[in-house]
Amino acid sequence: MTVSADGLPGTAAPGDPAPPPGLVVVGYFDQPAGYGVNRPRGADSWLFTWTTGGRGLLRHGSAEAPAGAGDLVVLAPGVPHRYGVETGARHWEFWWAHCQARPSWRSWLRPYDTGEGMYVVTPAPDAVHGRVEAAFRRMLADARWTGTEAPPDVAPEDEPVAVAHGTAARELALCSLEEVVLLTAGTARAPQPRPGVDPRVRRAQALIAADPAAPHTVRSLADQVALSPSRFAHLFTGQTGQSPMRALREARLRHAARLLESTDLSVERVAAASGFVSPFHFNRVFRERYGMPPGVYRAGGSMVGA
Structure with a gap:
């Protein structure tokens, strides 16, 4: 079925800003039909999304990608983007992270560049889905680390978003996100040329x-x-x-x-x-x-x- 980003709903909150650069922010959402975000100027940080259920649709410049369970979609900074629950879907369940990512990740993501800074890493084998989700859960907990005691084992269930303020917490959270990038980009199949191209x-x-x-x-x-x-x-x-x-x-x-x-x-x-x-x-x-x-x-x- 052909999908069009024109069907994305409007912004969930008018003027909904992206996190400022320099922060590591991670969260877990399960949003109903009608949810959507529109950033006409893009963001100052990279956005990583990992879908666990339902369907999402993301548009980055003129590139667009539907997102289903097991899809990692990454959006580069500075490009207008919109995303939300795909038209006709009942919900979109996904992990997300805004951050200043490590330069070494570029080479892993490059084969999945669809143009204009959107990277669609799919399909990731079912065998790695559990580890990817575990890495995001660990990232959500590690972002709360104060650096003075042992990092929390799990994040509070009623706090689906965390901001890593300290240097140690940011680096630890990025280690978990690096695992996500390596697991997905290392096991997914790089896109093949579209069939029927002249x-x-x-x-x-x-x-x-x-x-x-x-x-x-x-x-x-x-x-x-x-x-x-x-x-x-x-x-x-x-x-x-x-x-x-x-x-x-x-x-x-x-x-x-x-x-x-x-x-x-x-x-x-x-x-x-x-x-x-x-x-x-x-x-x-x-x-x-x-x-x-x-x-x-x-x-x-x-x-x-x-």
Whole structure:
């Protein structure tokens, strides 16, 4: 069944804010039909959602994903998003966490990037569901740790949301969330190309992936797949959901992120090696995509955004 994020309900509370950056916030909700949140400016932190029952629907920029039991959906910062109970579903039961995530998680999530900073990690095998939920429960308890005594074994049942204020509590809570990321991303199957995609579109995608820094244009890509530029752009956009130049920019940003993670190249050289002519433009679009400047990303800043 085709789902559309246009069916998401409105904001549960007008102006409902996301937690401020720097905090680790975790919670467990079981929301009825009609629940929804709309953040036109996105959030300053990453949002992780793990569904345990019912159905949710999340939209991040132009990307969208339904969420059922066993689905981990992650939203990066700085991108308008909406989410709520999927139209026709009776409820949505899910764990969620807002945080500044560890840079090492990026490589685990990257294969599940659907575009614009939405990562859909599915399907996670049934065998890991229990451990994932246990990790979230432990995160909810650990977020309450004061650092002076042993962390609580379980969180109070009447307190479904916790904020980790202390450094020790934040790091301990992030350890549990890291287990969630590793268990799901390590066992789920990376998305395969959508069936029925025209071979010429796949060829263009392969050309972009092979050398994102090359001076590709709509015309040059169209020439290589024997289509007119207008026909190629129409076909590519219709079958992938984004224009050729948008796909190229995303590929260049992913390439730049890998260089920042794995090399000592200056930001200016990373920009040039990724196909960006202007360092200023590179800094702006990188920040829009990853929620932070390239230098902060390299230094281990936040990954980002219930």
